[in-house]
Amino acid sequence: MTITETQLHRYSRQVVMPEIDEDGQQALLSSRVTILGAGGLGSPVIANLAAAGVGKLIICDDDRVDLSNLNRQFIYQEVNVGQPKTQAAKQFIQGINSDVTIELRYETMSEESLTEILSRCDILLDCSDQFSTRIAGAKAAFINGIPHIFGGAVRFDGQMASFMAGVEGYEDSACFACLFSEDAGVRQAPNCAQAGILAPVTSLIGTLQALETIKWITKAGTLNSNRLLLFDGLSGSFTSIQTSKKDKCSICSN
Ligand SMILES: [Zn+2]
16 A cells, blocks of 8 residues: 555654654554444544544444433534434544545444454454453454453543453463453443543543554554553542463463
8 A cells, every 4th residue: 555645744743753654654544443332432542543544443333322422422413312323433534534444333242243353353442331242352352363452431440451362472461351250240340321431531541542553553662461551530640550361261261
């Protein structure tokens, strides 16, 4: 793929950085990214990656835009209320970048459907709010050997990690289930409707997920692998804790 003059102008503020350069921009334009969930985390992810020139975005969401989403899901407008989020997200992307090819999956995702989608993708962004969907995504990413960029947010708290289990060169890395096992009571974690959520927290975590994605595709810097980043919005502090592969993990142990 050759970058056009118009593209060089559009992406000039990122191409100018040696960590990105024209090669990195070409990689972005050739990349295929799956976004699992187009809500509070998915919205900043979609905005950042579409603007950066990711070539193909596959957006998976089974929900419709609700008025209560608009306090934080900035890619949607009042006119989108009632529409499938996938369709409204497509309208948003088309408005800011015609370089981006869009595939929509307006359905509840299973391990099988995600495994097929990820077989033709470079990276998975987990922006889901359902534990079972996260597990399905983690399995599908592991099977396909691609990074699983996880984000979570509730109330004033956020977390983010790049799970690299199954990715070539990251043999010792943990997967999602190494940290959040199905029997650890995570299923009972409060959701945003019950506990509340604030836009700056979802925006921050989703933006960090997008940054990890751009770094992976352009090979700039290092990923937040083997670490779980925790953000406490009430004190404005970040904590980073070491993660490790579990001996008997339901996903990544052979
Ligand atoms: Zn694991």
